[in-house]
Amino acid sequence: MKKKQMSRRKRSHILYGYLMIAPLTAGLGIFYFYPFFKVFYDSFHVVGAFNKTSWAGLSNYVTMFKDPVMWSTLWNTLRYVLVIVPFTLALSILLAALLNTDIKGRSVFRVIYFIPAITMSTAISMIWRWIFNSDFGILNFFLSKLGIRNVLWLSDPKTAWITISIVAVWMNVGYQMIILLAGMQGISRSYYESASLDGAGRFQQFFGITLPLLTPTIFFVLITTLISTFQIFDVIYMMINSKSLAKEASQSIVLYFYRNAFEYSKKGYASAIAIFLFVIIMVITAFQMKVQNKWVNYDQ
């Protein structure tokens, strides 16, 4: 009797199991797994009118390695990563640490800092573009009072990427700060109590307790910021128009991919660029898996 019931339950698990994962699995299959292989396929083809493909061998990849724009685009992206990631990390750790003290109004600060994280990057980029406007922008007006005149924040190829980085850091910090603060609040108070009995000051506590115990969270934030910055798109798309002198000097990999795929209709070439980006992300992920066990402190 009991055995019969068990096997009936087993069968219903199997039936319902497959039924309940079916819609999601089918959707992911059609819109993610098929596209995944299709990108590889397309990268070896020339995609012409009516999406007819013809075999192109490695020519898309050869073009990519010979394309000076691709190389400058890669350099731009690395530049964004090298500036945006450390600044985001440093500022969000600083703010989280300050909010993790016994000051008043903590939750108000937390809410305000979080606002950029929920606002549309498109809208945010528009206001920053207006602030950084070289002729009518409020920033250049204040700078001119200090004797600094007519900075071409967005139209000078030398400065545009810095302006973009500033805006990107401004957008990132609140979100990462929330994650870091949650990590800090997860650290047991007893560590701090015994440390302050031993006479450790605020700074010693921060470097001796908070930072080491926070390494898993810091590492998580580092990796997610790294991966998202490698894919930077919205801010550049909105702040630099396609006729700008700084267009090429500010272009990221994803933006160059987008332009090839949807503006220059070079879908095969765009696919090769997509694969290049994919390889970069895979390298970061592999690095993450390798390093995680080495220097990240997981015992709490």
Added chain:
Amino acid sequence: MNSKAKKRNKGHIIIYIVLFSGVLITLLPFIWMLLTSLKTQSEAIRVPPVIFPAKPVLSNYTDVFRDVPFGRMYLNTIISAVVTVAAQLLLCSMAAYAFAKLEFPGRDIIFMTLLAVLMVPSSFFILPQYLIIQKMRLLNTIPALFIPNLFSAFGTFLLRQFFMSLPSELEDAAALDGCSPFMTYWRIMLPLAKPGLVSLGILTLRFAWNDLMWPLIVNTSREKMTLTAGLAYMQGQYHTNYPEMMAGAMMAIIPLLILFAVFQKQFIEGIALTGIKG
């Protein structure tokens, strides 16, 4: 003792100074957006700049609706966001429950395979996704805005973690009472998973409301654009009329700001959760 307290106060003052400058840097762009949206065009481009509008005008807020189909864009964004959130909550939670609690052959292999999606940047899929939508003859339609986003490996992963942390006793009891696995999921486990569902809903809403690239690609007719694509379009078209663009931008960000004001705790905890789980 006294000097220690003094030192502490001094420390606090420095902390407050840093925190308040952070607040200023965070809020000033929004304030400038609001002030600009209340100015006339000539006031906005005056040199030297005027900080406060002499006579605040609201006409920019109505002009946006005249110059672009802003109402349609609003509606499209709402539909797309609501459908995306609802579908993800349903499809992800259903699959997540099966992956966490039901036993069937190949379960773990299928799950691990689906997770592979998380390692691939989302723009990687976008070109073939566009071609699929094109083949389905859905370009420039509302469904094009949300179809690929209905399915989320991340959401399934997040909710599976959640279901795994729930005790199995309740289900065993339900099974003895003759509840089918689906009914157990629907009636018993789903209500228990509410915090997880709220987190996923918030993360998905934030994404669906703010996403730019996908709507930009699939829908090029103004009537079918979302707010993000609409703002990008406006900037390309009326790039000199800053007050009007700022009015559009203000209206585009307000719904999420209001939701955030009401549900701040859930928003912040939802985000913090992803960090802890990761």
